[in-house]
Every structure is written in C-alpha cells, then in structure tokens.
Amino acid sequence: MDMQVGPILSALRRHKAGAVLIALQVALTLAILCNALFIVHQRLSHLSEPTGLDEANIFVIQNEWAGKASYAQLDAEARADLEVLRRLPGVADVTTSNSYPLRGAGWDDGIRLRPGQLTDTTGATVYFADEHFVRTLGLKLVAGRDFRAGEIGVMAAQDRLDPAQVIITRALADTLFHGDGAVGRTLYLAGNPATIVGVVERLQAQSVARWAADFAHRVVIVPRRLTSTLGTYYIVRTHPGQLAAAMRAAPAALVARNPRRMFDPRMGVLSFAQVRERAYESDRGMATLMGVISAVLLAITAAGIVGVTSFRVGQRRRQIGVRRALGATRRDIVRYFLVENLLVSGGGILLGVLLALAMNLWLILRFGMQGLSPTYLAAGVAVLLLLGQAAALAPALRASRVPPVEATRAG
C-alpha cells in the first residue's frame, strides 16, 4: 500500500478548523464514553454480587403488631407465628431475624479483638438468628457448626448484646484473623466477648450503599430472637416452585392465627427477587442512563463525521476529478479520505485518552470512583476508530464516484 501521508497532512493544514473540530469531538466522546461505560460496569457488577442465600426460593414477611404487648408476649406470638408458617404446604423452613441482606436498614456494630481496644477493628452487620437461620437461608457452613436450639436466647431491645457464641462470615474471619482458623476464637461485640462456633461461606450485609461497601460481607450472626414492636421479619424458604403459592397463603394464615397485626402494603411481603430489585433500583437506573447517553453520543459523533467529511468531499470535487484524470483509481480516492479521517480521529483519540484519564481522576477525587481499567480505554479507542472509519466511508465512496471529467469543470 502506497499512501502518501504528506499530501494529506498538507491538505489538512489548509482546512484546519473542520479537522480540529472532528478531533475535539472524538476526544470528548472517547473521554465520556470510557468513563460512562466504566460506571455502568461497576454498577452492574455490584448488581450481580451473590448474597449467599438460596434466593430463588425465599420470601420475607415484615410483621407489625397493632396494640401493646410485653416483650415476653411478643416472643410467644412470634414463635406461634413461626409454627403456623412451618405447617404451610410448600414451606421448607422458616426463621426470624431483625433484618436480612439487601434490606437497607438493620443493626451494624463495631467488632474488636481485645477487651481494652479503643477503636473498632471493623464494622459488621449483626443478624439475629434462631437455630433455623442457617438452614432457611441456605447458607454454607465452611467451618465449625450451626447453633444448637439451647443456645438461642430471647433479647429485648434494651438488653445487652452479649451472646456466648456467634457464627461469622468468611469475609469477616479473613479480616479479623487473616486466614488463620476462626472457630474457637473470641471477638468482642458491643464490648462483650463471644466465641466463634462456625464460619459460613458467604452472607451479604443489610446495606448495599457505598458507605457500607467496605464491610459488604462482614457479618456476625447471633443466637438471639430480637423481640420488638417494630421490625420483626419472618424469612421463609419454600420448596422449588412453591414460592408464589406460599407467599399468598402466609399472610392469610398469620391473620387467621391473630388478626391484630399489619403488613405494610409496599414492604410487607416480598419475594427475594423483589428485595434484590428494590435494593439495586438506583444502580440499574444509573446504568441505563449511562448506556443511553453513550449510544446517543456515538450516534451524534458519527453524524458529525459524516457531515464534515461530506463537506470536504463537496469542496474538493474538482481536485478529485484532477486526480482521477491523472490516473488515480476509485480505491485510491476512498483510501485517501479514510486515511485522512484516520489521521484526524487518531489525533482526537490521543487527546481523548488524556482527557479520559483526567476525567477519571476527577471522578475518583470528587465521587470516589475507582481507577479506569485499561480494558475500557482500549475498547473505547477501538469503538471510536471503527465508528470514525464507518462514518467516513459513505462520503469517501461518494468522492470515488466523482468522474474524471470534473477536472475540466470550474469549481
């Protein structure tokens, strides 16, 4: 291929404004595109993070009691409710807790390793559990054992949080003990010592907000039923295929046992799929928006390249005719405009890479984003190069159809 870049460059120098504008547009588009797609990637990867639960077969009930009762009465009521739920057809197991993964609110506490320690080693979500918790949620024990029925205590909100045993997640065990065995060791929760009896492979925290991202999987499970007038959650696991039927039957069965209760119309009974959808609504919205903006940006940039290249072709019809008359083939003409476009977009891409990195740095400082992965930069460069060449192709083909006789015309 014999393509003289020299004449192209000198032609570009004579028509600077158009070339600079195209390059600038390519640069800005590349900067925005890389960062936007990277944000999409981050939001979406967060979305598919597993909770550790058997999500397909789980639903949750938020039960609120109307009227007053003592904590002892509330606990008796809750246990009676759990029995009713366990007897429902299609139900595999039932447990109760103060919260559940992705709920967005719950109990977080500091974990320390020594009694006199002044600051927390890490924060962690605290889930209250009975002996059905691990089985109902479908958690996988990787070390130690599950709670025994005798270890489960009742705790009112004013009691001290001082369980003798706890189960923790592997993520928390890794943070606290850096891979040494956790079972049998002691941690301090709210200032009180607790022995770790088991480690589960994975269980997500209650919050998916960015402030909680550092301890997203650091969880302590305590063998207590928390009795409270507000916020008692029943977590139900059904046999495969029975979820919808059990979700309909459960509230009715509970009301039939004791009608003095209320289910929130929005949050009262939710399948885990709905819980997940709610938790990640804003992330999904952001990803969609970024995706749409990126697509429209690419379309606009392509349209701009087509417009300006068409103009250049129109401007140089006579010159093209002369070249054709002097023996240039149609392929030569197409190649000329494509190489010209490649030079212009290449310049834009060089500038765009710098802009993209600068923009990423600014996003890191201003919004706490992560560093842009080189894969995204490379993909952005490839997309824009291809797009630029595709957009220049139509005007270039039109140029190649200029007849040699054009050379003899004025213009």
Add this chain to the structure above:
Amino acid sequence: MFGYYLDLALRSLRRNKALTALMVLAIALGIGACMTTLTVLHVLSGDPLPGRSAQLYYPQLDPRDMDGYQPGEDPPAQVSWTDGMNLLRAGRAHRQALMTGGAVPVQPAQSAIEPFFEDARYTTADFFPMFGVPMLYGRGWGPADDQAHARVAVLSRKLNQKLFEGRDSTGQTLRMNDVAFRIVGVMDDWRPSPHFYDLNNGSYSGQEGVYLPLGTAFELKLGRNGSTDCWGGKPSDPDHMDTAPCVWLQFWAQLDTPAKAAAYKQFLVHYSQEQKALGRFQRPPNVRLPDLMGWLDYNKVVPGDVRLQAWLALGFLLVCLVNTVGLMLAKFLRRSGELGVRRALGASRREVFVQLLVESGVIGLAGGCAGLLLALLGLWLVRKQPSDYAALAHLDPAMLLATFLLAVGATLLAGLLPAWRACQVTPALQLKSN
C-alpha cells in the same frame, strides 16, 4: 434588517434539510439531557424554607465518652434527651424545638377505614411558628401542652382528608395506639424539600401525617423512627431513652441575627464546659452551629448520582455543541458563493456576520423548543423512578427560561467561529470561480 436576515436564515435552513435537522437534533439532545439533570439538581439543592432558612440553626454538641476519641472529629448529628431538654429549657434562642420521627397506629372511629400506621413527628410547640407551618384549621399546640404532656394532635391536610373528608376536624377526637387525642389543628399543604429538620428517614421523604407533643409521645412509649447512636457499650433501651447515653433527637433554634448566633455558639461552649465539669461530658467541648443550608451541605443531601449525572449531561452538551460548530462551519463555507455575491453587492462583513448569527440563533431556538420537549420527557421518566425525590422533579418557570437562554446562547456561541470564517471570503474570488 432583522426580518430580512430571518427570512434568509429560514430559506437557507430549508435548502439543506438533513443538515439543519442534524444540527437541531444535536442541540435538542444536548439541551434536553442538560435541562433534565439540571432541573433535578435545582429542585434537590433548593432552599426548603426560603426567607427563613438563614435564621434557623442546628446546634451540635459532643456528649460522648473517651472511647474511640479522635481530636477534630465531628460531633454527633443529633442530641441526647438530657441535652435537648437542657437547651430547650435554657431558652437562649428566639424559638427552639426538640423533635424526633415516629410511627403511630391510627384507629379511626369510622368502621369503614381499617387501622393503619401513620408517620408521625414528636416535637415541641415552637415547631409550628419557627418553621412557618401554614395551618388550614386551628393551630399548633402551646408550651403549656408540652409541659402537661397533653393528648393533642395536629394532622396533615392529607390525613385530614382521609379521615374527615377535608372537613374542619379541630376539637374532634382521634384514637392512636389505644389513646384518645384531641385534634387542635390541621396543616395546609407543606412539604419542605429537602426534609431538612430530620434527615434520618430519607432526605426528600414526604411529610408526616401526625404531629404530637414530644413529652406525650415519650410518656406513651410511641414507636420511634430514625437513627440512634449510643456509646458506653450498652444498646439503647426504648423504655429509658431519657437517661440513655445515646443521641436520637433533632434540636433546632431560631436566631435572628449573626450576632445572636455567635452568642449562642459561645453559650454552647460554656454549656459543654459545665457538663464536663459535672462529669457528664468527657471530651473537650466540640460544638458546631451550622445554619439550615450549611447543615444540608454538611450532610451532602443532594445525592452524588444526581451531581454526576448533571456533569455528564454538561459534557454531553459540549460534544453536541462541538458537533454543531463543525456542521455549521461546513454549511456556511459551502455558501461562500452566495455570500460572495452579497459582499460584492455591498453588504459589509459585519452584515454578513450578523446574518449568519441570526441563522445560528434560529437553529438554537428550534433546538431549544425540541430540547424542552425532551426535557419534559426526561423529567417524566425521572418521576417514574422509585427514589424519594422523584415526585419533586418538575420544571419551574425559572428553569423554563434557562432552557431557552442556554439553547440560544450556546448555539450563538457555536455559530461565532463558522460565521467569522464565512465572512472572511473575498468577494471577487468567489465571483470569479463561480
């Protein structure tokens, strides 16, 4: 002359429909995206109580023990019962109110309405005059009702509509949590955004339905919503929150002049020293006194995503404008012949320049109109979102005007370079070559 230029512009735009459409579309997309995100940002970063916010302050103290103490740390975002009550009793501000959020089971007398939970605010009497709450019927309760833990309630207009079909319900009784309350007032529509006085349950959450005296709610052990931060290794006990080492209440003070605010801050320092001497506080005095807007800033209530989207949209508009500059340059230079004729017939450079700028203005105006439609569509989509601020996303007259100013201004700016380049043509050269 302007009319003639306008006519020329319209003719020229009609001559090359595809290019014109492309320019208008690019401007419209840029303006639409920008105005959608800027409107959301504008609504969310607005002043919830215009005219009053500069006199409202949110005192912060640090009552915690030395556990985990780090010098320079921010004081807690709420106050304890003891401190709240002390500040309230001291009465050093023009008005002051201590409050928390909650939820009460409402048991309507009408059998047609099932019992339901309603969001509530437990507060003290100054809440209503201090925040300038508009009343539809009756009024808020007085300090004597606070003292007496009176069974009185103020309802929101919405709840009054639901329970009493909008009639004046003052003097009527409403049962909540098995206790009879006398309704003393019904508020008119009032939804300050952000929900500045309590940012614990969503910064843009809607209004509470029921307002009760704080002492009454505490005595009746009504359910509370919000965040509780405790120290001393003990969890909070809902039955003894008055003595618990926990912060869980919001305290607001109205201070009419900066001098009074400065004096109040001094008072807070003295109070902290006094409490430290008494052994209640252990840390060195650490007080803050942000005003309302300062408090919102400190809490970063405008979601980061919204700011990010606005920046992104501005970048998007910039690409659209660069694109338009390129297309306009192509369009204007292609007309060198026509412009040469005009120049040869006596039009000055200035006149040609103005003519081309009018043409860009027309493109901007068309782009602005189309952009406005896109912004309305965008805002409609935002309102479909589940976030608690979604319902607030509406275009106000200021933003409507801003849309057109931005569209026309940006397009004129984009037209400057192409118009300048186009009026550089030498008349004679163009005439000859044509």
